[in-house]
Amino acid sequence: xxxxLRSNFLRTQIQSxxxxxxxxxxxxxxxxxxxxxxxxGHAKSITVNFGLAEQFGGRCHLRFDDxxxxxxxxxxxxxxxxxxxxLGFQWSGEVRYAxxxxxxxxxxxxxxxxxxxAYVCDLSADDARRYRGTLTEPGRDSPFRDRMPEENRAxxxxxxxxxxxxxxxxxxxxxxxxxxxxxxxxxxxxRIRRAHHHQTGDEWPIYPTYDFAHGQEDAxxxxxHSICTLEFEDHRPLYEWFLANLPxxxxxxxxxxxxxxxxxxxxxxxxxxxxxxxxxVSGWDDPRMPTIAGxxxxxxxxxxxxxxxxEVGTSRSDSVxxxxxxxxxxxxxxxxxxxxxxxxxxxxxxILTNLESDKDLIIANHPSDESKGSRSVxxxxxxxxxxxxxxxxxNKKYKRLVLGKRVRLRGAYVIEAERCEHNEQGEVNCVYAxxxxxxxxxxxxxxxxxxxxxxxxxxxxxxxxTIRLYDRLFTVPNPAKSDDVLSVVNPDSLREVNTxxxxxxxxxxxxxxxxxxxxxxxxxxxxxxxxxxxPVFNLTxxxxxxxxxxx
RNA sequence: UGGGGUGUCGCCAAGUGGCAAGGCAGCGGGUUUUGAUCCCGCCAUUCGCAGGUUCGAAUCCUGCCACCCCAGCCA
Numbered sequence: 281x282x283x284x285l286r287s288n289f290l291r292t293q294i295q296s297x298x299x300x301x302x303x304x305x306x307x308x309x310x311x312x313x314x315x316x317x318x319x320x321g322h323a324k325s326i327t328v329n330f331g332l333a334e335q336f337g338g339r340c341h342l343r344f345d346d347x348x349x350x351x352x353x354x355x356x357x358x359x360x361x362x363x364x365x366x367l368g369f370q371w372s373g374e375v376r377y378a379x380x381x382x383x384x385x386x387x388x389x390x391x392x393x394x395x396x397x398a399y400v401c402d403l404s405a406d407d408a409r410r411y412r413g414t415l416t417e418p419g420r421d422s423p424f425r426d427r428m429p430e431e432n433r434a435x436x437x438x439x440x441x442x443x444x445x446x447x448x449x450x451x452x453x454x455x456x457x458x459x460x461x462x463x464x465x466x467x468x469x470x471r472i473r474r475a476h477h478h479q480t481g482d483e484w485p486i487y488p489t490y491d492f493a494h495g496q497e498d499a500x501x502x503x504x505h506s507i508c509t510l511e512f513e514d515h516r517p518l519y520e521w522f523l524a525n526l527p528x529x530x531x532x533x534x535x536x537x538x539x540x541x542x543x544x545x546x547x548x549x550x551x552x553x554x555x556x557x558x559x560x561v562s563g564w565d566d567p568r569m570p571t572i573a574g575x576x577x578x579x580x581x582x583x584x585x586x587x588x589x590x591e592v593g594t595s596r597s598d599s600v601x602x603x604x605x606x607x608x609x610x611x612x613x614x615x616x617x618x619x620x621x622x623x624x625x626x627x628x629x630x631i632l633t634n635l636e637s638d639k640d641l642i643i644a645n646h647p648s649d650e651s652k653g654s655r656s657v658x659x660x661x662x663x664x665x666x667x668x669x670x671x672x673x674x675n676k677k678y679k680r681l682v683l684g685k686r687v688r689l690r691g692a693y694v695i696e697a698e699r700c701e702h703n704e705q706g707e708v709n710c711v712y713a714x715x716x717x718x719x720x721x722x723x724x725x726x727x728x729x730x731x732x733x734x735x736x737x738x739x740x741x742x743x744x745x746t747i748r749l750y751d752r753l754f755t756v757p758n759p760a761k762s763d764d765v766l767s768v769v770n771p772d773s774l775r776e777v778n779t780x781x782x783x784x785x786x787x788x789x790x791x792x793x794x795x796x797x798x799x800x801x802x803x804x805x806x807x808x809x810x811x812x813x814x815p816v817f818n819l820t821x822x823x824x825x826x827x828x829x830x831x
Numbered sequence: 832u833g834g835g836g837u838g839u840c841g842c843c844a845a846g847u848g849g850c851a852a853g854g855c856a857g858c859g860g861g862u863u864u865u866g867a868u869c870c871c872g873c874c875a876u877u878c879g880c881a882g883g884u885u886c887g888a889a890u891c892c893u894g895c896c897a898c899c900c901c902a903g904c905c906a
Contacts, residue, residue, distance in 0.1 A: 286845060286853075313906055348905060405904055414902055416833050450904055460834040462902050471904035490906050514835055514901050536836090538899095543842080591854060593844045595837090598899050602842045605855045615868060647868070679866060688864050721864080733864050798865050827866035 285335065288594040290328070290537060294336055294505060303504040306338025310364065310371070311345045311378075311494070314356035314478075316549045317564045317571045318363045320585070320606070324540035327589035329507055330369040339372035341501055346379045347493050349477035357478070359564075363572040367582045378497050379479040385488045385496060386440060388526045389451055389469055393432045397525055398469060399425055400435040401452045408450075411457070412465050418458035419465045425454060439472055442485040446472050453492075455521065463518045467491050495519040498532035506532045509539040510596065540592065541600045543757040545570045551765055560769055561753070567818050568753040568773050578750065579794045579804025579820030580606075584613035600758065610821050614794055614802045619645040619652050622690065622735045623782040623797040623817070625747060627664035629710045629739065633698065635661040638740070641720065643691035655785050659692050662739035664781050669734040670711055672700065679732030686716065686730040690798055694719040694730045735798045742781040745815035747803070749775040787812045794820055 285291070297303050308329040312322065333340035342364060346352050361375065392398035401424045403411060413419030427435075436451055438444060451470040459465055469492040474485045498506045506519075513536045523531055546552065547570055555561050555569070565573035575585060588609035592601050638660045646652035669680040669687075681687040686696045694716045701710040716724045723729055753759075755770045762768045782797075789795065789805040796802050801822035809816040 288845085311906095315906080345906070351905075408904075409902075412902060414833085417902095418833090419902090447904060462834080465902085468904055473904080487904095489904075494906085510836070511900055512906085516835095538837085591843080593854090595844070597837050597844095599837095599843060602855065605843070608855060611867090620865080647863090647865075677866095690864065692864090694864090723864095730864085732866075735865075796865085796867085799867075800865090801867095823865075823867045825866070 285590070286593060289596065290332060290505075290507065290535065290594055291335070293535065294332060297504070298336060305504070306333060306336040307341070307372075307502050307504045308333050308338065308507060309341040309343050309376075309498065309501065309503050311343045311497070312360050313345045313348065313352065314360060315348070315351040315353075316356060316552070317573060318360055319547045319552070319572065320542060320545065320570045320575065321540045321547045322363075323367060323572060323575075323585050324589045324592075325507075325509070326364060326367055326369060327586050328537065328594055330364075330371075331586075331590070332505070332507070333372075338504075340369070341373065341376055341503070342371035343376040343497060343501070344378065345490070345494065345497070346377055346477070346479060347488050347490060349475045349487065350473065352478055354478050359573065363576075366576060367572065367586060376497075376501065377479050378493050379477060381493075381497060381500055382480060382484055382488070384500065385493060388496060389436065389488075389492070390433060391526060392453065392469075393436060393451075394429050395525065396429055396454065398451055398453050399427050399432045400439065400449055401425070401466075402449050405447065408468075412462065413457070415462070421457050422452070422466065425457075425466070436470075439470065439486050440484075442474065444472055446474055448472060451486075453518075453521070455518075461514055461517060463491070463515050464521070467518060491515060491518050492522065495522050495532065495534070496526065496528060498534075499523060499526075499528035499530045502530050503532040506534045508534060508536055510536045510598070512536055536596065537594050538596050538598055540589070541598075542570070542603045542606060543600050544603045544752045544754050544759070546754070546759045546765060548760060551760065554765065555753075555769075558766060560766060567748070567750050576792075577804075577807050577818065579792075579802060579818055580610050581613050581617070581794070584610045587613065603752070607821050611802070611824065614796065614820065616649070618794045618796045618802055620647070620798050621645075621783055621786050621795045622657075622737055623745070623747070623780055623786070623800060623803070624664040624666050624735065624737045624742070625777055625780050625800065626667040627737075627779060627781050628667040628670055628708065630663045630665045630670075630695075630736065631710060631712050632661045632663070632695065632715050633712055634714045635659075638738075641692050657691065657783055657785070658738045658741045659689075660738045660740040663689070663736045664739050664742055665689075665711070665734055665736050667708070670697070670700070670708060672708065680734050681711070681713070682731070686724070686728060688719075688730040688733040690733050690735045692720060692736070694724055733799075735800075737781045737783050739781075741784045743784055743787050743815060744778075745780045745782045745786070745817060746809075747777040747780045747817050747819070748806075749777060749819045751775075782815060782817075786817075787815055789815070789817075796823075799823070 310329045330340045450468045452466045455464045470486045567578035588606045640656045644654045672683045695713040697713045700708045703709040756768045791805045794804045802820040803817040806816040
């Protein structure tokens with residue numbers, strides 16, 4: 281089942297647990313807090329959790345870790361589900377919510393109180409911090425640490441009933457104020473927050489903390505392997521402490537892996553929000569954003585993102601993956617799947633002097649995949665070619681149209697440039713050329729082969745379109761390390777081209793479908809703005825260009 | 832410097848005592864009606880450093896060094 285997949289420590293561990301019968305079936309979960317949009321880092325976590333379940337014939341739950349209502353909202357719950365589905369995964373059973381276990385958590389809190397393992401603490405947030413000590417000094421016991429279980433129970437019930445002010449008291453586990461692991465210095469289990477919850481409404485004036493919720497959620501759901509990121513490693517002893525001291529129905533195991541970081545991108549929620557709020561990008565789904573919604577709108581295929589996540593591997597070492605690897609996965613997928621079409625970005629009129637009549641040429645939609653079919657393209661005496669593809673004179677390294685020389689028009693005839701005209705500024709604004717007869721699919725009979733191949737669009741049937749050329753959002757490999765991220769934003773990350781002309785077949789492109797505009801790159805019909813009357817394409821990623829970098 | 836982690840090619844990453852996979856990037860060359868794709872070849876005598884054990888170490892031991900995480904009533 282995993283023979284074709286590279287091994288990693290998670291697969292090795294799970295394989296072993298399954299073989300030894302430690303667990304009968306693998307159960308994982310993707311547990312986002314609905315407080316923001318998912319980004320490429322989450323895609324990795326999703327791929328790891330759902331992927332493992334798929335590979336080992338197990339299940340993966342989608343569970344919202346919604347224990348902090350003040351930061352959460354239904355908008356995020358909706359977008360997260362859409363993103364997970366778009367990536368191609370289906371969670372096992374219904375969507376789950378930590379909040380649906382609140383009553384159970386409350387009862388378990390009472391259990392700890394009765395066992396003398398939890399107490400209500402009246403220290404203010406500031407005082408609690410002072411009592412906690414520092415990294416090198418132990419903390420001190422709270423003066424409320426020795427309250428009797430009966431008193432704690434009464435107090436906690438009053439907390440639950442809304443008798444106290446927000447933040448006035450908390451429930452804490454009684455563990456060890458001198459532990460070198462700060463998470464064990466009597467961690468907070470519940471805080472008073474009379475906040476409206478998107479799922480439970482005003483039912484609860486108290487909410488459990490992450491630590492008092494996560495392991496128990498896993499236990500309730502029968503999760504076998506609770507896979508999270510490295511920063512939770514220090515919480516594992518606490519995770520296990522709750523499982524050991526509560527009558528839970530199942531013992532999940534927490535395993536940590538290194539989160540995904542990619543160069544030239546930023547994933548902190550705060551920074552992403554800053555980009556949106558400052559107007560640097562148009563929104564959370566701007567094609568330049570590393571959000572799933574942004575990558576989607578950019579035209580990155582879900583399969584390419586999944587493949588990338590698999591390719592970078594899963595380990596425990598902090599690392600920054602070169603974003604070129606993501607781009608490579610996108611190109612690789614699109615090269616195989618995207619139909620080809622033609623678009624001229626900077627039109628230059630080409631007049632064919634010896635073409636008797638328009639012709640309908642049949643052009644393949646893919647150079648090597650016949651199943652992609654072909655299309656009819658009108659070849660007329662007035663065409664558009666790209667201004668960059670013509671020069672009055674050039675050295676032999678230039679493989680495009682030159683005065684007096686030949687070039688192949690993609691999928692059509694070989695032509696020879698005869699003369700050109702200039703505008704008042706002295707720029708070439710029209711090229712006259714003759715068609716070399718019988719050269720569709722054939723070399724010229726006189727043996728003089730064309731120098732190269734250029735793309736074109738009929739000036740008669742071509743349709744003008746808006747093209748958005750995107751580039752990396754940041755100019756430095758690690759924008760997060762910058763003191764002022766906005767200062768390292770690439771000023772040319774978006775260039776809108778309004779002069780483009782596309783072949784008519786593209787007018788009916790389905791939104792979100794990606795085409796390769798030959799010799800230019802991959803472009804996606806914008807999810808929201810594209811329409812037959814006003815075509816809008818976003819640059820997904822350019823073709824590799826050894827010429828552009830060599831010249 | 833209290834605790835927890837991580838160090839294998841420019842960037843990821845397999846490898847778990849038997850003689851350094853693979854991908855990305857890069858560099859050569861070939862094919863080509865996309866300067867794309869594709870194809871061939873090159874790219875770590877060496878695994879953070881220093882000792883030690885062993886016939887044999889990236890893998891075991893010891894000691895250093897570097898980097899990351901933790902002092903939210905965030906997750």
